[in-house]
Amino acid sequence: MPGFLKEFFNRNGTLMGSLMLGLVLFWTVGLIILPQLSMLDFSFRPNLPPPEIGGPKDVYTLENYKYLIYGPEGGSQDYNAVDLKVFFRTLVAAVCVTIFNLILCYPIAYYLGQTKGNHIRVFALMLIIPYWINEILRAFALRIIFGESGVLNTLLVGSGIFDTPFDFIRNDIALYAGLGYAYILLMIFPIYNVIESLDHNQIEAARDLGAPWWRIHKRVVIPYAKPGISSGCTMVFMLSAGALAAPQILGGPSSLWFTQLIYQQFNDNSDWPQGAAYAIVLLVTCILLVLAVMRLFKVNMGDIGK
């Protein structure tokens, strides 16, 4: 038995040590690493009926990835314009949602982090409560509001701002509001955690030296809160790019989200390898994008989740 394993069991006891090691291995290898690798492998295989799996036709192929770019073989178009458009639209919209959330949440996080008092506890509770309520129901609530005869339209038409109800759903406004709504907490908490640990004296000192409020934020608060900001942005971006419930409920009939394409490949077309390939593309693109932005802003992976 290697030395470090022996030390591990000495420190934790044989029973507790094996239990711990077993659980960690099951989680990391059995639930995280192997399934991802398995999906990667799957995405390079053709879609075959079960009896033919493992047979002579079961060879590695780039077909599934080509499909995303070129569309079905012998198709009328040179490129798979529909899917590609959905893909880029998803990424751009996710970035927009992230930026919107950051702008919305930073002042709140700053206020909560730098203010003392009992009402902060109440605010925190009010922040958390919506997140204990089902994701579907949150989207449903927004649909009630943004519907053609929903609260918002009744209000707008009733007050005479609009003549006819505005179709928020078809114009994707409901979708963006819903995605923004869904991940507010994930943006606020990391920023709040960091700003809370910022010594208020630093801000006082900057103010004392005559810095205007925007400069205090630019030079003192934001550099300090950078790990929290990047953590929040990463989570919001990844989650909105990977969202499925909100687009299904709040998305217009003609505008799809990339995850919906994946869902269709799996559930409607029963083409698992194709769905796996799309999932890989989504995952890899998102990770690369996040890593690139992190490098741009010089943030470490270790800051995520703090």
Next chain:
Amino acid sequence: MSAGVGVDLENLWIRFGDFVAVRDANVHIKGGDFFSFLGPSGCGKTTILRAVSGFLEPSEGNVLIGGNNMKGIGPNKRPTALIFQNLALFPLMKVWENITFSMEIAGASARDRRKRADELLDMIALPGQGDKLPSELSGGQRQRVAIARALCAEPDVLLLDEPLSALDLKLRQHMRTELREIQKRVGITFIYITHDQGEALTMSDDIAVMRAGVIDQIADGKTIYNDPATAFAASFVGENNVFRGKVLEVRGDQALIRTNRSGDLLSRISTANQGKMNVGDDAMMFIRPEALSLAPTGTQGDHFVTAKVNHEEFEGNSFNIFMEGDGGKELKVAIPNHGQSFDDHSGQDMTLEYDVNNAVAVPAGELAAE
């Protein structure tokens, strides 16, 4: 009072990767002794303690408790109890539950445990405090609860890892006496880890002085103070003035040393080094501040030192004179205060005298950091 159970370390090596924490330690601790490991932080004394208590497996060598080899025996099976540096009282258990945790493990009834806890609380002078939480006690009280918890396990050997370091000075001095009394009362072997030579000297039967994983000297406190075996032991235990030089002449148990800046001085060779110091060897000579006294200025001789006074201070029980010393270090002289008058001599040369028996020569070696 039982004879107690002895502890032996045989050729003990402990390595962490490439780093040697303990190098070939050989120690015999007599049953019922109060034994201290004294050394600066990072010298490996806590590592030894963890090897005795079973949290560390030695890389080489053996730990014997009561003559039994402890190899492969876990900490929960050894007849030792450890008092941690930060005490490690269980924060969510009440004081009485803390004290009788070992009985709970053994399956004793709550009633028996309560009874035993009350006995021990009386012993540590905290009667009726059993229902408090550790966080509701003062530092000294927590200290005593930790001792009671360890004693409740009825160990053959009690190990203490700098347990007083978190206390303030007054309480620390009080707890020294108390610890020593408890040890005498229960009669078991105490192994005590400290970097505070005052604690080691006042409490211990025997002391091991450690430096960088090596044990320099094992002896009782008086011997270590008066007759140190190494330059490190001489400089670490108590204040000492050092004179560097080379051995010029060996006269039986005395040596004449040509010092770098104070001429030829005569000194006793420390017991451990007699017969081992030869003419021409690098040597160090140590004289304690209180062993120096004033002599008529300009007196010459092999037990007179002349140097310039840097500054002086009054400490209450003594006048301290700081003079230009060897190797950038100041030479300190402590003159006992008998109410005599005392003039300021700053900037002047003064001559000091010492008794050759109070000066001790050892081979040159590493000094303790200030």
Next chain:
Amino acid sequence: MTTDKIIRVSIWVYLGIFFAYLLGPLIIMSVTAFNSPSFPRMTPWECLTFNWFGELFRDERILNGIWNSILVGFGTVILSVSMGLAGALMLTQIWPKLRATYYTIIIAPILIPGVVIGISTLVFWDRINRMLGLGADSFLSNGLFLTIIGQSTFIASYCMLVLVARLQRYDIALTEAALDLGATHAQAFRKVLMPFMMPALLSASVLAFLASFENYNTTTFTFGEYPTLTIELAQKVRYGITPAISALAFMIVALTVFFALINEANIKRKKMIADARKDATVGELAGKIEVPGIISRNPAAIALIVLVIGVVSVTASAMAYSPDQCIANVQEQKRLETEKRIQELRDRRAKEAAEKAAAEGAEGGATQTAPKPSNNSGFGGVFAPNTLNNEGADEGASDEGADGTSNNSGFGNVFAPNSLGTDDN
């Protein structure tokens, strides 16, 4: 200073807008559960009704979904909290060189889209299943198993984060002290580490359960023959929304607020006990500590009691109250309005017909009235009111692109008098 005042006011305005955005949808949704129209809406207010709750509890699929969600939730809590704890403990003692890599691996599931986790779980266990030569109905392709496994993959990461935060404040010397006093590793774990971790374990469990309960993205690929509540809800919401869903949402909101208040009251109470202990004498400690009543000086507890009283009185009045009369009134009113409009339409048509007849008469052609296409007679009456009402009036039952056929509130008998069309001819 006036600028200070402006800043303060704008902060409060901003907070107001923000929390309106955050809480407004939930409040509106809750209110729609008590309004009688079959499309969930707050305005116009028609009749106070509790019927949507009854409808909810008659829905077999929703009830079955709740049961499945609870099954999945418990499985996920057990698996993900234990994996999270093991992962957190491992993080504290793993080789420093491996630490960063290990942390990246166990934190990654939080960032991997839920859809991807669902797919990879499905694909991986399907493959294992085939490798072992098991059939399509084996344990490994069971929806319950796959959903628990899939959800735990990332929920364990959340648990790990919660547990690590507490574990960092744990002094490993406490475990060592327990071992030193004779405890086995398992005993030290159970008697010392577990009690210390208990608050964090509880929060991790609650977090895991809630995350599992509301998960959709992963579950939608793995649920198999065990659709959870979220899956059922999504199906319903996608194909038409009814206030019964609002009723469910209201109940969840009420439960959430209820537990949040219990938690707050509890925290406050513990603090008061700790304060009382600090001032207590030794004798009092041995006996029982006099704790001030839970209500005094505890706003959360007061709010809790108010909430409970509110729920009880609403439930009681719901038992006694029947909205039938009101609904009938509203229907009657609508019927009259509709009839009036139909009458207008009829008049207009009659007028047109007369003009047409006059024109034809003038042409000197055949004076026979042309028979209208037969379909006009059947649907004309149904759709006519809708075309009339496109200014957004309250009868627009079939907007939202949802199903116009699910008019279970009695619109049918208003709009479907088939005789209308024939009368028209």
